[in-house]
Each structure stands twice: as structure tokens, then as C-alpha cells.
Amino acid sequence: MNETVKNLTERKSCAAFKPEHISREEIDEIVAAGLNAPSGMNAQGALLIVVQDDEAVAELSELNAKAAREMLSKVNPAAAAGFPADPFYGAKDVIAVVAKKGATHIYDGSLVMGNLMNAAWSMGIDSRWIHRAKEVFESEKGKEILAKLGINDEVEGIGFCVLGHAAKEKPKTEIKPNRVFYL
């Protein structure tokens, strides 16, 4: 197995990060992998928002938790009340992916997310996809953040790639059998 396939098969998501930043140089390499993800009709409509400022990361985490509580409160109020304060698991660095709306923007943005997580893993950096970027960037605060960055196109939040170094080891996910068919 070559190194790339090994990295792809061994990646695992992190659920507890050390309270330390990764470097801007590391972020830039991870971002380069994200930017090079394929996109439908080469639209390249996914936009990457790098967040290394502690206050900004905390704000996004709070907005994410708020979105989760709002969604959960409709179906499971107890789960909403018990939702963790920091859905980013203590990560200090985040790349938010949003995508300009188009024919394939969710697929395109998801591939960017995959590239980010796999590139990070290949560099010895842990990550996790945190959801609800759609709801966060549809909120008033989320829209303000986009406007502040000069992102005026109609975009949809795809995901938050939270990054850092694992504070504790996570076992490799068990891969469900019987998911491959040969015709």
C-alpha cells in the first residue's frame, strides 16, 4: 500500500484537541490540498475561511452549539439541553468551508472538506468535520461574518474542519461490511 492510500485508510476523526494552535504554514499546506479538490464543471466555488483567532473560533463554536440546540429542541429537548458547550472539541484552528450555490456546490464543498481532513492527517494533524455550517452561515451573526470578509455571493455553509493535535487516542472506526458490489 502506498503512503497516500495508507493515509486515506488510516485517518480517524478527533474528539478531543490539545489547547494548542497548529502553525500558519501547516494551515496553508492543508488549504492548498482543499483548493485542489475537483469540482463540477471546474466551478471552484468552494471558499475557505481560515480561523486561528481564539475569539473568532469561540464565536463560531458558540454559533454552532446554538444551531444544534435549536435543531435538537424540536425533536429532543433533553438532548438540546445537554448539548456540549464546545462542539469543536477544544480545537484552536478551524477552516470553515462555504460554497457558492450552483449545480454541484454541496458535492464540491464536501470534496474540499475531505481533502482538508486527509491532508491534515498525512501531516500528523488531527481533524474532524463539524456540521451545521449551513445553519451557522444562515444566521444573522454568520451573515455578518461573511459580509465582513467581503463574501457577497449566495453561499451555503458546508462544514467546519476543526484542526489540531489529539489530546487522547481514538480507536479506528469499524468499517461496516457488505458495502461493495461487483457487477
Ligand SMILES: Cc1cc2nc3c(=O)[nH]c(=O)nc-3n(C[C@H](O)[C@H](O)[C@H](O)COP(=O)(O)O)c2cc1C
Ligand atoms: C457530513 C459529516 C458531518 C459530521 N458532523 C459531525 C458533527 O457535527 N460533530 C461531530 O462530532 N462529528 C461529526 N462528523 C464526524 C463523524 O462523526 C465521523 O467522521 C464518524 O464518526 C466516523 O469517524 P472517522 O472519521 O474517525 O472514521 C461528521 C462527519 C461528516 C462526514
